[in-house]
Amino acid sequence: MSQGTLYINKSPRNFTAEALISHFKLDVKIADLEQSSEFAPLFPLKQAPAFLGPKGLKLTEALAIQFYLANLITDDKEKAHLLGSDIIEQSQILRWASFANSDVMYNIARSYLSIKGLIPYNKKEVDGCYVKIDNFAAIFDARLRDYTYVATENISLGDIHAASSWAFGLATILGPEWRAKHPHLMRWFNTVAASPIVKAPFAEFKLAEKALTYVPQKKQKAEKPKADKPKAEKKKDEAKSEEPRPEKKEKHPLEALGKPTFVLDDWKRKYSNEDTRPVALPWFWEHYNPEEYSIWKVGYKYNDELTLTFMSNNLIGGFFARLSASTKYMFGSLVVYGENNNNGIVGAVMIRGQEFAPAFNVAPDWESYEYVKLDATKEEDKEFLNNMWAWDKPVVVDGESKEIVDGKVLK
Ligand SMILES: N[C@@H](CCC(=O)N[C@@H](CS)C(=O)NCC(=O)O)C(=O)O
Known part of the structure; x- marks a missing residue:
């Protein structure tokens, strides 16, 4: 027998209920409340989310609905994790969910x-x-x-x-x-x-690239109202008024360092087109200018939280995408080493200038990584960078040799 119907609109507020239903395969139908004719008569406040269960059970309030749905999970261990296994855990869980649902929201x-x-x-x-x-x-x-x-x-x-x-x-x-x-x-x-x-x-959630800001509406001139504009044009006007105010494009702070003699694009081309170990890396060390560019060991701080290696690699991909405003001042590669449920992220990155923050701080998650400067006069630092860019040897972590299983190049 169906376990009920969840009525929602499109909003991250409903992610929890949606997740419980899809992940734990609950037999609960998800209905878009705007498309549903029974929703309004059933729930006169017409607020999302709402739930209609067996024997006419009607629930409103996001938290009540989530707690009800989580109770339908048949795996006792998962249920105990989600809802808490004693009164202290249960109260703490309710405390944080409520704090977020009321004050934060x-x-x-x-x-x-x-x-x-x-x-x-x-x-x-x-x-x-x-x-x-x-x-x-x-x-x-x-x-x-x-x-x-x-x-x-x-x-x-x-x-x-x-x-x-x-x-x-x-x-x-x-x-x-x-x-x-x-x-x-x-x-x-x-x-x-x-x-x-x-x-x-x-899956389709995206962080805001830029914070929404208030754009004051232009004062209307007190003039005779014109005949109504056609709907399509009105829509265009509405869309315009929601556009953020054009802002002066600020220069990247690394632009102030001027034009380097080491041409980054030449190196990027060399790296992409030539064999790394025998051709590209020797070219790199011949042309590298430590006064113009610094080199860094970059490591993820929370390796013990990583699970599947492909997800770790996606994390690197996301980090690189968020660094896009700085990519023209950088080159490097981060790799995933180890195996599922026991892996880590590390790599080497070259940056214009001697500081790491101006290049990395364009990515909101830049502080999830630690940065240690490498010294090109030290053989071991050079070898570390070679390995990180060539991916042909295992990584040594805390004295243990770990295979590189994946990685991404920032270029
Ligand atoms: N306290 C309720 C708040 C529900 C609520 O305000 N829902 C919003 C959507 S996020 C809504 O349906 N608003 C439409 C309205 O109030 O007409 C809960 O936590 O579920």
Whole structure:
């Protein structure tokens, strides 16, 4: 017998319920409330999510619905992880899920609606919301500096619903600068989003490339209203008013270092077209100028949280994509070594200038990696870089030799 129907709209707030249904194969139908004729008469507040269960059971409130759905899971161990196995765990899970669903969500939603002009914009109020959002993020950061998850030692509904609540803000009003200030929260967010339970609803989720900002509406001239514009044109106007104000494109700080004599594009071509060990690397060391470019060992800080090697490689891919504003000042490669559920990420990157931050800090997750400068006068540092760019020898980690199983080149 069907276990019920979940009515939702498209919003990350519903990721938790969607994840529970899809990952644990619950026999619950998911209905788009806007397409459903029975939704409005059943739920007069017309708010999402809503759930209709067996024997006329009607539930509203995201948390109540999630707790009900998690109880339908047949695997007792998974159920205990998600819901907690004693009253302390259960209370902590409810505490974090509720904190995210109320305080975090309310302030994110208020700011978003104001900035989009969907409710009247009041700068003081929106600034107040941002202060609260920062204070709440600090609570998450403080916990997540020392723990992998918010409520217990395992991923729980507290994590999943909190990550889904932050997701709404991270896709809209919380841009790269904000994210760079909350590395622990972001490390946790990325871990939860990549976990097998929520991977499916998060698949199309994208972090905001730039924080949404308020664009004041132009004052209307008090003139005779013109005849109504055709609908298509009106739509165009509406779309225009949502576009962010054109901003002066800021120069990348590394541009100030001037034009180097080492032509990075020549090297990138050499690396792509020639055999690495016998041809490209000797060319590199012949032309490399340590005054113009520095070289760095880059290692992921949370290797013990990595699971499948292909997911680790995707993590590198995402990191490189987020570095795109700096790629013309960089070259390098990060590799995945080890095996599923026991792997790590390390690599070597060359950067214009002597500092790593100006190149890396364009990526919101740059603080999830550690950076150690390499010295080209030291044979062992040169050999490390050669190995990281050639991928033809195992990596030595804590004295142990580990096979390279995957990797990506930043070019
Ligand atoms: N306290 C409720 C809030 C539900 C809620 O506000 N849902 C929003 C969508 S995120 C909604 O349906 N808004 C439409 C409306 O209020 O008309 C919960 O946590 O589930």
